[in-house]
Amino acid sequence: MGPDQEAAAAPNAHDALARPIGWFRAIMIGALGAGVLAVVLVTWAGIQSGRSPAERTATSLVMPVAMIWLSLLAAAIASGLRKCGPLTIILTVAWLTFGLAFNGRVAGRLLRSLEYPAAADPASQLVQPLDAVVLLGGFAHDNRFDVPQLGHDGQRLLLAAQLWHAGKTKTLICTGTGTEDYRDPSRIGRELLTSVGVPDQVIFEVPGVNTDAEMIYLKSFFEAPPGTWLQLVGPNREKPNGASRGGVSVGLVTSAVHLSRAMRLAEKRGLEFTPLGCNFNGRPIARLSPRDLIPSAGAGRSFAIAFKEQLAWVVGR
Template sequence: MESLEVPSHQHERSLERRGIGKALVVGILAAGLLAVSLVALTGIQAGRSPAERAATSLAMPIALIWLLLFAGTIACFIRRRVPLATLLALAWLTVGIAFNGSVAGRCLRSLEYPAASDPAANLESTLDAVVLLGGYAADNRFEVPQLGDDGQRLLFAAQLWHAGKTKTLISTGTAIGDARDPSLIGRELLTSIGVPDHVIFEVPGVNTDAEMVQLKAFFEDPPDQWLQLVGATRNKFSAGPQAGGPSIGLVTSAVHLSRAMRLADKRGLTFTPLGCDFNGRPAGRFEFRDLIPSSGAGRTFAVALKEQLARIVGR
């Protein structure tokens, strides 16, 4: 009777599959150990509640991708697939950095318009107008205006009016497509919280640069109603505030304010910077759960990156 022998190539494939399986198991165990360690260290450092939040964060999609990349990196190193392991390691580090709340917060803070104190507290006299840049609200599916992530802009502008810090408000923005213009949505929301309709003016513009062009045209030839409200004659506004011209404040998010002021200067406009939404994080105590990536941090990092790119290209 002839002995049955497994062909050598089949035997090699079987060993290869076993090797890959063992490497993947080790990689997954390593990722699990990393996750458990982060939760445990968070609990030791900050207590049960933060540890529970850390565990929840690790179950979110971005964190799971991060852990899978770590598992893949370990598995490839065990299998001595150095190029692939290096690629996965770089991907793991990229996700860990770009979606890290501490890194994103510090990047955002470095780009925020510098302010030594609360901008509103520095106003010593009443402004002729406060420009409220659009982009902070939109209609929901019921065609009802609702605030977005930058909604603090509108509240801040309304607070300036109610505090007697400005005589008028200028709402800006033009929508692309079938959506309603941000300038009109701004007017509706401002009136809904007690700002009189007759002190609100609208200026179009599909982006910040276009808004500055339209604002320049507005102040070069202001409406008679606006002139009456600020108590001035038309020839007064032929120069900037230093020469007796209008005193205008500009309200937008702190991280966007640097770009807005740069574009205003490009168009020859002089504004008092009034930033809000100071969301950048200062350097603080290290916490282990800060190492867990999140989608929110990724969004913050994207905002900071957008502003940095705008600065590089001079926009």
């Protein structure tokens, strides 16, 4: 090859290296990269903890949320190989954001940061029986057979029932008004409480389509309580230092992450409650495992709950 031919071949070789590969090949390489990550995570789990954790890690990886996460990674790699700068940045940011928003450890820490501060189990700190315990609705719903069943926040009902059975409250007040075709949460709460041995006559209902509305109706309840309720708790106190002007002692049961907002709205309406949180997520953080890096639908739900509480704080609700 002569000097002129070598000079002509050099630019062609440089152009070949600079030219992006085809989309099909880029997608195949991207899929291979995502597959390698999946294999690394499963292998890591097997080496760290054995066969069973490795199998659970593999199962987590084939769930829809994890598959979307891996697909975003594959697309980002393919876009990078195709030298699509802006698209590669967008896909990479989407992959990272998706991985964080649906990450269990991230969601858990965010939930713990929003929980109502408590140095010890709130229920164990009660010395004298309360006049009433308010059980905020939203912890149960009717199933397809129109039978009440507990939801994610079902611990609320268990705590309220435990408080009554332990003699730590004289009455229970269920709250909530159903929307659309759903039954009132207050009615569902009553049915579930009676099903676990709480007498129907000690249970009272207060409406409200959301937490703020429930506080408005609770204020009205304590300012002009029903005679049947007064007979159970005794005559009003002389000093107005309790939930309302009657000076009664009232506890408020809801999930710990929701309790901060509920107490803020109660204070806004001039109500004073003893906070009784449940569903605390503040556990010691375990060592990092491969499954902690895999996004899941459950983690996304927890992240959404935390985001909702933050949004409520921003808008003053």
